[in-house]
Amino acid sequence: MRIYQSEDYQGMSRRAASIIAAQIINKPDCVLGLATGSTPIGAYQQLIEMYKAGDLSFAEVKSVNLDEYKGLSPKNDQSYRYFMQHNLFDHVNINVANTNVPQGEAADADAECARYDRLIDDLGGVDLQLLGMGLNGHIGFNEPCASFATGTHVVDLTESTIAANSRFFSSMNDVPRQALTMGNKNIMDAKQILIMVSGEAKADIVCKAFSGPVCPEVPASILQLHKNVILVGDRAALCKLLETGAALCK
Ligand code: F6R
Secondary structure, three states, X not given: OEEEEEOOHHHHHHHHHHHHHHHHHHOOOOEEEEOOOOOOHHHHHHHHHHHHOOOOOOOOOEEEEOEEXXXXXXXXXXXXXXXXXXXXXXXXXXXXXXXXXXXXXXXXXXXXXXXXXXXXXXXXXOOEEEEOOOOOOOEOOXXXXXXXXXXXXXXXXXXXXXXXXXXHOOOHHHXXXXXXXXXXXXXXXXXXXXXXXXXXXXXXXXXXXHHOOOEOOEHHHHXXXXXXXXXXXXXXXXXXXXXXXXXXXX
């Protein structure tokens, strides 16, 4: 794992955006695995700036998002499809037909998960997978559990994730209790992974995930087994991991 530390959220976002831009420049028709949540918003803004400046084109890029709340329509402003349109897709020249988010409203969620796995395969797999990390170590919506789940599946969200995500809804009761998420196999099959972490609140779980044992109780720990992971974080999120002696890239 290569670890890059930036001073703050802005620096972390610039670094992440540069890595994503490099991927697009190297392979204009690449498949990006995208994430939602508060962490990648700054990187998406940087990418929009690069596009507006004429330095980056998304014309041939394809994307697959990690996850979607079960039951939410794409028009719901809390859905992850809405998030992606609002925070990236509507502001760059990506072909919306080339963007994919699991369909939260699908009548048969298990069939939708199987379709999503086939779609990823048909696209030739993910070139660069972006990830954030939940306070409990989840990646996508792969919550701490007894065994690592594999392909795209329906998951019950934990109380800690429902509480953390309630900040985006008018009340806790409005937060969906289930989601469709890529599984650990989908994530681990990506050719390269870029995980972004920011803020003091993540320091303990970042340390546990990347210096502790690989176990499904800390889902992000599986990334220790991937050959090509880049961790970008700000000083606050990385401080405890660095105390364990983890080496930083310059
Ligand atoms: C979002 C996702 C989640 C988030 C995680 C961190 O698509 O898959 O795993 O990355 O919950 O969320 P933030 O960035 O809001 O702390």
